[in-house]
Structures are given as structure tokens and as C-alpha cells.
Amino acid sequence: MSAVIEVWDLSVHFRTTLGVVRAVEGLSFAIGEGETMAIVGESGSGKSTVAHALLRLVPDPPGKIVAGHVRFEDQNLLDLSDAAIRHVRGRRIAMIFQDAMAALNPVFTVERQIGEVLRLHLGLAPDRIAAEVVELLRLVGVPAPEARARQYPHNLSGGMRQRVMIAMALACRPKLLIADEPTTALDVTVQAQVLDLIQSLKARFGMAVLLITHDLGVVAETAHRVIVMYAGRKVEEGAVTDIFADPRHPYTRGLLEAAKREETEGAFLREIPGTVPSPFEMPKGCSFAPRCPDAFDRCRMEMPELRDVAPGRPVACFAAQGASR
């Protein structure tokens, strides 16, 4: 399986008045053609920063991509000129956001906003744009697309707005779709519909998807592989089935425990004690050590490197064993 996008050693830092925040540190991964890769982690784990960094959307200042290489269609995206990266954005790599209400411009109609993409990248004439917008809205399952196209974002329901944003993202048939918490702001029923839609469109157009989420349920339903991030670093990676069946990193196990709501009915909700360490007071050793049930002395002194505990299963933990525990 050839990779659509390969990321090596990506580091993104934010300079603040309190010090440097290492939002993403030494992250490497690759997404294969037609594959859905999920990045999971708590708030502050750096997962959204990864999504922004791939398209160089990290606000600078204060953010800066300090190291890394992102190979996409035989180019290093981090080396491209501003004009060249704009040709990638929206055309080859599209992005959908968490809150469609905030991500759509309130003063323009749906048609105008979807039309922007077609005009910017395909240079379509206005009459072609109108027809194409209706076609795209139909594709994402918006009923009465002709009427909807003339409406404003505030006229639409949350699910409809998300569909509009997906239509916008698909306008140029991108090779990679980055979905940054695409369902977090939606009702559970609408969530399922939107996920189904992304799945079916992905299959239809052969896109790869990078899914950023904190919701392991979403991961289980849609992703092929998953990266678990903690405090800016990848702590574990593997196929979704392997990760769910046999998590090797204590943090991953904690996340899965916390997500088991149904099985622990009547009991207290399991949680991981403590919170993500402050970015200004990172522990000396493993950043998860203060919260880790399995931590021993070495964990507090030394940062564990990623190592393969099984083929395709890198884990950053001294306690992780080659075989299942």
C-alpha cells in the first residue's frame, strides 16, 4: 500500500510569554491510499495542531513548525511557497472543522461559500458554479439543494451545516481529507449520519482520511489505524482492532477503560487520575509517569523512545512487553 502522505519528525512549538510550548514533538506517521487514520488524545495532546500543521495553518506567531518533513504528492509541504501551499489547500488536501456554524461565514449564502472553492481552484464560470454547488449538496444528502443553496448558515440545522462543510471540502475531489473533530458539536443521531456520509464518500472518491478526535467510539466505527497522542508525542500506534483488543501503553488502556461506559453500569465511571501536565512543567522522564499506574523509577528519569513491540505496533513505554500482558 503506497502512502498518500508521510510525516517525519514533525515538531510544532508555540512561543508564549510563559515559555515555549512543545505542542507536537517528533511525530512521524504515514497514511495509505484510501486509509482512515485516527489521532486520539485528550485536550491539549497536540492532535489538532498536527491537523493544522499539515496544511501549514498553525498561526504564526505564536506557533512555528520547527522541524519535520511532510511528503505529499512528491513535494515537501513544509518547503512550499505560500502560493504553492494554497494550491494544495482545499484542492488536494481538504479540511473540515468541529463547529460548522463557526466555520462558515455568516454573511454569505451556502452557494457563495461552496462556490469559492470551485472558483479558486477550478476557475469555473458563475453559471457552472451554481449547477455544481447543487450537485455537491445533493451528493452530501442535503434535501432540496436548490433552495438550500440560497440560504445562509443560520438558516440550517447543525447536521445540514456539517454537510455543507463536507460538500465544500469535497468540491475538488481531494486526495486527503482532514477531519478535525467533525462530529463533536453534533447530536448523537446526527453524528452517526455524518460519519456514515464521510465513510461512503471516502469509498466513492478513494480519499484517505485523517480523523482527529477524542471519541474512541468514533474511532472504532470509522478508522483503520489509530495513533494515540499524549502531551505532544505519539505514545502508541496500531491497527484499530489491535489497539482495542490489546492496548500496550498504560495511557491507551486508561482511555479505553474510561470509554467503557455500558459495561460498568452502576459502578463509578473509570477515569485516568490527574490531568495532562502543564506544558511549562513537563516531567523529566515520561510525560505520563505522574498519572501512570505502572510507573517505576526509570520512567521518572528517562523519556521512553518509541519501539516496535510487535510488527506495526510502536509503543513509547518501558513497561510495554513484546507479548500481551
Added chain:
Amino acid sequence: MNILGAFWARFRNNRAAVGGAVVLALVVLLALVGPWLYPVDPFDMVGRPFMPPFARFPLGTDVAGRDILAGIIHGARISLLIGVMASLAATAIGVTFGALAGYYGGWIDDALMRVTEFFLTIPSFVLAVVLVAIFSPTVANITIAIAIVSWPSVARLARGEFIAHRDREYVQGCRAIGMPDWEIILLQIMPNALPPVIVVASLTVATAILTESGLSFLGLGDPNLVSWGYMIGVARTVLRVAPWMAAIPGLMILVTVLAINLVGEGLNDALNPRLKQR
């Protein structure tokens, strides 16, 4: 059409604003068709000086026997012209500075805002006097001088709006579809940032009219044109003998500026409806 209808419905709620709009419309009408309905040259000495209103001329004559009504009509043209043009110019400069500073931030923001603050620290009327005194007092120069002293407040407002919008997700979305910065600034953020700017621009018209009157009062008006401030300046020495001579143009300035302020308030209610909902 739909948007204009909603705008008008909200504007209409503010009765004072509607009153102001009516008065302002009358002043504009006076400026537009007045010289045609009442074709008297304001510089012609048409009669005896110091004639009170309603004697031979509707509003009497001034110290040199010039028709005051003709002066009021021609003065309306100058006041409105300078007020509107200076406000437009100030808004153009201010929005450009504010948009670039707010959108890009960093050193661009620092540089542009230092320039803005430099202008804010100088008393604006004094600066206007100096500028007009250095360059010759023509309508164009007076307009430019007033614009130069009025733009900083617009710049600060526009900067604030752009800062509030630049990190919003829709702007991120525009970047994510590969839109160039100038399009994001002009076509995406600008329509969102404009309502408060329009309100301030309308109020700037009022201050510009006052500034112009002040300049003319001090004798820094265009010598070839009659303006309300000039008329008050001429009448100043005879205030106790012929109070109407200063009172009539003074009343015109008061009424016009008040009307513009009321309209500005109404625009604020209509364009920022959230501020009013209580």
C-alpha cells in the same frame, strides 16, 4: 432585498433616528436644489447691511449686506461635501490600517499602531489648523486635513474587529481552502467587520462638519466659498447688535450635526441588533 427589509425594520424602531433621517434629508435637499430654487449669489451685496429676517430678505442680510439665506444654502453644500468626503477618506485610511494591523498582527500591527497612536496624541483640531495653514485653504486641502485627523479612531475600531475575526473558524476555513490573504481580508472578514465601522463613519461626518465650521470660523475656510462657520465668524463682532446673523448658521450646524448623530445611533441599532436586545 430581504436584508434591506430587515435593516429598515430595525432602523424604524428608533424613532429619533427616523426623525434625524428626515431632517438630514431636508438639509441634503436644501444643498441639492436650493441654489436652483433661490438663485442668489451669497457673495453679492444685495441690500442694506444688518437687515433683520423677514424684512426684505427671508433671513436678512449680514454686515456687508449679503443675503443670509443664500449663504445658508451654499454653506449647506460645503458642509455636507466636506463632511462626507472627509469621513469617506478617513474611513478608507483607517480601515486599511486597521485591517492590516489586526489581520497580520506581530510587527506589522506594532508599526501601524505606533503611527496611529502618534496621530491620536496630537490634539486633532490643532493639527487640522496647522495642516490647513501650511497648505492653501482649498476645499480639497481642508477635506484632506480633516481626514488626516479623523482616521485613527476608525483604524483602532477596524483593528479590533479584525483581531476578533482573524482566528474565527470561518477564516481558518478560508485558509484551508487555499484562499489568498487579500481575499480573506477584503471579501470575507470585511463584510463582518463593517457594521460598526459604518456607524463610526456616520458619526465622523458630524465631527468633520464641526471641524470644518471651526476652521472657517477662524478664517481658515476656502475664501471663495461661503460656509456656515465663516458666516458665524463674520457675525461674531456684531453678536450683540445682530444676534440672528450668528444664530441662524449656528442653528443649521446644530440641527445637521444632531440629525447625523441620531442617524448614526439608528444605524448602530439596525446593524448591531444584539447590542439592543435586552
